[in-house]
Amino acid sequence: MSSPTYLNVHNQFKLNGFHLDRDDLCRVAYSFIKEGDDFERPVGHFLLDWFDHNDFIEMNTSGSTGIPKVIRVEKQAMVNSALATGDFFELSPGDKVLNCLPVKYVAGKMMLVRGFILGLDMDFVAPTARPLKNNDTPYEFSAMVPLQAQNSIGELHQVRKLIVGGAKINATLEKELQNLPGDVFETYGMTETVSHIAAKKVGERPFTVLPNVAVTVDDRSCLVISAPAISADVIVTNDLVDLISETQFIWKGRIDNVINSGGVKLSPEQIEEKLYKQLDRRFFVAGVPDEDLGERLILVVEGSPYVLPEGLFNHLDKYEKPREVVFVAQFSETGNGKIIRKATLGL
Structure with a gap:
């Protein structure tokens, strides 16, 4: 069986309860752009970009460590990243998932891509500080930033597997997340790596890379990422790490800090x-x-x-x-x- 490409929409994909194919998603996109809420309009633009004639998407880097810039990311790299996430977290077609991240950024975009590539049953909600408020649906998987996780502690028992990224998890939140019945993971990645390339259970130190990713260090002891399914070139970071093996590392900080x-x-x-x-x-x-x-x-x-x-x-x-x-x-x-x-x- 051949691997999915960016032209595919899985036949089990659902968005807010509706089965949608490629044509349906384009209609949804136009509707979001024309009459959607503020958080829906970026989704509309992203979907139209995804289904256009180009094989790449333009994305903005976060700007947390330098001047924000626009980079081109291959759509197939995003598909491959979604497949790796599906393998790592054992996601299956039909799994109920929650997307509560802003689609303006790569993490929110990648949740959508995981949805229609892996055939997930996705609830898409406004990216508020407490996205599970007034929602008692159980979810197999979701992704949040630390602020959302902090504000949702009372509801996070509804999520079987949660990934938290985008910013540092503080010690208080870490302890609360460890007491949850589900599995909570902290992720490592950046726009250039098309979202995360490694994850670790909250409370553990070493990150473990996703499938088809290998890591080493350069002469500065900074992480170097080899992920041919995502980037043709190795990605040299400014992240200081202790390298455990080609699949595990401990993050120490940024060399430019x-x-x-x-x-x-x-x-x-x-x-x-x-x-x-x-x-x-x-x-x-x-x-x-x-x-x-x-x-x-x-x-x-x-x-x-x-x-x-x-x-x-x-x-x-x-x-x-x-x-x-x-x-x-x-x-x-x-x-x-x-x-x-x-x-x-x-x-």
Whole structure:
């Protein structure tokens, strides 16, 4: 049996209870564009782009680590990614799934592609902060950003397999997710990898790659991804990792976030990991210019100033202790909730 192509729509695909083929989806697209709600119009545009004569889709990167840019992604690569997700999470035609992500971004687009390629029975709802509100339907699979998962803790027992991505899962949420009856996974990926290429159960450290993906590191200890079904070229990232094998790695942080303070190189993400359980607000650590040190380590906390927990820095190493605490009323972030550090600092 040949693998599906981007021209296929699985004959078991349903959207909000209706069996839809390619022609039906094009009619839905025009309807969404003409008279749909704000969250439906991007779906209409995406569907028309998907079924046009091109073999690629243009997508915007998130901009969390640099200037947002438009990249071209092959439609067949998106199909192959959907198939890999189906294999990894053991999804079958007819499985009931929930798409509550904005289709403006790759994660929401990929949920749709998984739907009509794998033949899923998809409920598509507005990408609100609490997407399961007033909905008691049981689902085999869904994807959320951390904010949605946090606000939906009371309803997440309805989801058998949940993937959470787009931003960091904090320690409090991680503990709550581990207590759920279903399986919850944190994912690793980016627009360039067509959504996720690896996942791990919440609470575990190593990520495991999806089928037909292999990883290694370069001379900077940054992750290099080989996924021929998704990209003809290897993808060199700026993510520092500990490589366990060609199928597993532990994410440590981004090399472009590394702070050089007085000649000591510090990884913000590793310092943040030590602070997550003690701070109940969003925060990050960063380096700001310093005449003596080159860069001075600071802690940036969201919201109005307050007294930090006593002994907050006691378990940090000497050079990991921030020299200053800065409060920022509201962090700059991408549409899926990922903090844009430089914009928050006004850099």
